[in-house]
Amino acid sequence: MRLRLFAPLVVLLVTSLPARAAVIVIGNYTDADIAFTIAEPDEKARSYKVLSNTVVPVFVTGPADIVFTTKGRETKLRLDMYSAYLFLPDPTADLRLEGLELPGNALDRDSRPEVNPVPRDPPVKIPVTMLVDDVDPRADELWQKELRKRFDEAADVIEKAAGVRFTLAGFDTWKSDPTAKNTSDLLDGLEKAVKAKEGALVLGYSSRKIDEKVDPAFGAARGLSGRHILIREWRPRSELERGEVLVHFLAQAIGGVGSPDPGSALRAKLGDRYAHRPGAVVRLDPLNALLLNLWADERRREPGVTFDSLTASNRVRMTRIYKALLKAAPGDPLAIAYLNELDRDVAKNPDPPLKRPDPPAKSTKRDEIMRKVVKAVTARAKLNSEAGASALVGDELTAAYIRTAAETAVRLRGPEMVSAVLIALGIALDETGTLADDATTAGAVKDIETTEERAERLAVLGNPTLGGRRDLCRRFFIGCAIGELLRDAAEDAAVGRALLDLHKPANLRVPVLAAELAGITFGRAMQQDVELLHDAHRKFTATDYLPPMKGLRDCLSAEKFGELYGDSSDARFLAVLADIRKRLKEMKAYK
Template sequence: MTIRLRAKSFSGPSRAALLLAVVAVALSCTAWAGVAVIANHTSAIQTVQVTAESGISSAVAIQPGFSRPLFSASPLHASLTTTIGPQSKRLADGAAYRIVSSGLPGSVMLKQIGFGEQPDKPTPLWRGEPETVVGAARWSIPVVLYVDEEEPTRDAIWQRRLTARIEAASTILQQHAGVSLRVAGFGRWQSEDRTTDFLRSFDEFQRSVDPPEGHVAIGFTSQYVFEEGPRKLGGTRGSLRRHVMLREWSPQVTENERLQLLVHELGHHFGAAHSPETESVMRALLGDRRQRLKAVKIRFDVANTLILALVGDEIRSRGVTDANQLTPWTRHRLAAIYAILSATLPEDPAAGVQARRAGAVGVPVKPVIRTEPLAALTATAATNRKLPLSADPERGEAARLVGDDLTDALVRSAAKAAMEDPSIDSRRRFLVALGLGLDDSETLRKNPRTRAEALATESDAARSARINVLQQPTVRGRNDTLKHFAVSAALAAMTSSTEAHALGFAKEAIDAQGGSGFSFADLAADRAGIRFAEAVLAGTAPLAWLAEEFRGNNFVPALEGYSEGLPIEKMMKEYGGQGDPRFQAVIGEIDRGIEALPPYRPLSLKLDALHQAPASFRVD
């Protein structure tokens, strides 16, 4: 089998981008064509050395927040160089991975993202005679550009403008799907002036325009005036259909925003679905003005990059022009990914429609269930509640977890579920789950800043069910300390660290005026929770590590010696207000105690513990 890099079809920046991503392509009909995606979920550029078992190797530089596909005719290995040495992982076919911080300065790890089952790919993959298999040289897709009679500019002007936009979109598609677009012609169509509905206009476009076989018709209508509020800006009829239509908007809309809309609809054309990630070009709501900034780069989220790569690989290697021509294996993978995207946006129909299209081809698709962190925490509590108070060796039953041990198990289960979330928002969702799940009060449900999200995350019925099985989890032996810790962590994630600190102090000040009294121990738990949230959100306390190693006592300092139950008069007499040096001295002592906890110690103190870290904490 001949394996070689193919780069002749590219020029300029797009050539360099895809040359890094395309590791090898085989032209034999028995080629084992594989696809994998790596996303950079750190704040720095990451360079991955990707090596095929055939011996071909390439360095792939991935910008922060971007995802890059890898195409190969033989199994791939990805290697990262970190401060603790090289780390390598064999990539699974049809899988996606993300680079995240391992918790040590300068050290990262590669984690696979759960996108459902990955059945073994049949061998040979391509069925049929060798001459029916199209080689990898077929990488560009011809498109014909159309405008309606409302286009105000001369042919030469609009053709030049739209060609430049298509070329810019083509570069982005090459980087995510490995396919490009080639302008093959131009045309006009007559739109009905009385039609104001976008979908009806799209129907007119389809009836009026019949592109050549293998071509895609992209129409740009100028019939509509710009209007405020939600509006239909573009559309397709499904994956690999022959028509795409977009509204040109008003003169106030920038070219960058028009390019974003074009890439969004082309994403749908190649199979992409709406994403919950706000930085993805596939987010459901465009027109939010962020794309006015030229510095904002258009990018796909990791789930949709995998979809584009799978479809693009079949276009290049098999000449696929219709979704029904996709192999059963690819349809199976697409259906699993669509199911997860559909779960993240239950009110949005796009992923559900794509999932039904992929699943309606006779491929048995096992439903993919994404476990929410809060649901996982509740399920763990319910399972534990059924266990006996003491172990029963004869029946093989462990003893029921209580106190600190129960907390550790609940937090680990939430972290594990959060790891399965493909969105970059998983850390925040984990913290919100802890704030709701470990608290039986209504703090987050009553706070005006967090009420809406809290009610949307957990219904009244789900809350009652959780409280019925929660029992009394603790940290350092205290349930109230755990509540302060968890709620403050959630507040920091849902608002900000500054606001969480202010709310914590405000609560203690209120307690001092006739309640349980001002408590520096409670304030210490608040500050520990906020520090924990900062570490989780920054990736220095990775979810992978928390899922295996979380222990509450490692994140909350000892509270003995801190004054509690102080009425307002005594508190003011002994410590003054927030700006008093005596008050600040206690806060400084609390913060030093938190920073001395094991997870926050300097690197030199962490290295000794690395060898005892779980396998999931490192890249294997």
């Protein structure tokens, strides 16, 4: 079978079409090209041919019928708008069309023809500036030619699948951080060095050497919440696979999330030689293609669209698709983050107004307490930094910070006290900015300290630990905060963060995940019994609040994790989570 990389996704055998509002995605997961027709009521059937191992969008104005032939006989099926279907081999019929199940109920309006179809031409344009860092050995003419070809091919894949056209805005260079230990550090440096314009992306390629055993990731980005993409040049080794990596990150930048589909550019494990297999096509999976078409529709309506300004109908549709993808790839951090953004009871109101109601007002009293707690911890840290030889370190320093936070919160009594101190500790004892960088929690913490106040805190924070480990301390208190901010979604977020660590220098550390789950449990216990805050004030010892860590594995690489636990939905990994929860339930502090 021939290799068709970046091949045309669909051949349309008619010349002109009316404006089409709704999208249906069809995948061909067979070894042969498939011809079919799509007919809407009172309209002439339109003919299509979809290539093997390809996923394509088809646009309609309402529910439509598909007709295809198998073993010389015609099969006619009704297709639902905003759904995805797969042609699959069938041992009996040779070929069958199967719909992908989406959780929840479809909108009533999706069963009726669109009254005012929205044109889909021209495609949504997103300008991209491409850079290489100061370590790249190539002459400008050479690297620009090579990366331009790669970019054009990847952009073509996205455009044909999603109706979004990435356009090259120009080339540039930047100085990457020579002390960077991983792709996250390189991304941080790119974001600081190069500003991205509203509605545009910055795509930086780095040739700086990173130990693959420390960080095997091919790149780093923040999905919809960021405007920068960092990709390591020269990895993977083949140009075909580098093109697939670029498709992966471009799709993530416009709303794509992880998929278990072994042929999707959004699968977790890239660089697996898939692109070199006979018949391989660099493509998206059906559900992500469906999602990106919805995001494209929203960008046609409002170029700067956010979760807050989504139309209510697409909010319902996206929620169903993200839930389906999260079910298929449990623990995906972007899917979790986006579902938290979309978390509203819209399914019970199938035809809501086009504008979302205003979000509930933030608790200004809680924010006031949080600011004072963080400032108090900073002041305590400054005193400690000036104490010379008598300065506290490690677990003792953490206990001092807890006492200071508790004292401050208790002086400002009120119903917001516990909530405020839990979130404030997540900010104050973390030097990495996890809560501020996470789209699901950033809104609640972004105004708690200024950039200058944060810099002052970090300069004097020292090295507070729990159980002698800085990482356990940091994640325990992040757990306290997300337990308060994300509530029922907190544990999924913690697991997703742990899985994301598979591609970071220290890899996945099960004790760190246990610490974050302990922080969530600690916060919930404190909400049930405020006396726990007073107990922590009087004495805070790691062994009182962290579960026993014996037997929990540390520093698991992606390969080792796969060997031991398969993936996040594997019974072996679920048993690890169950074991952690059991350990927490048996602790005196949480009974």
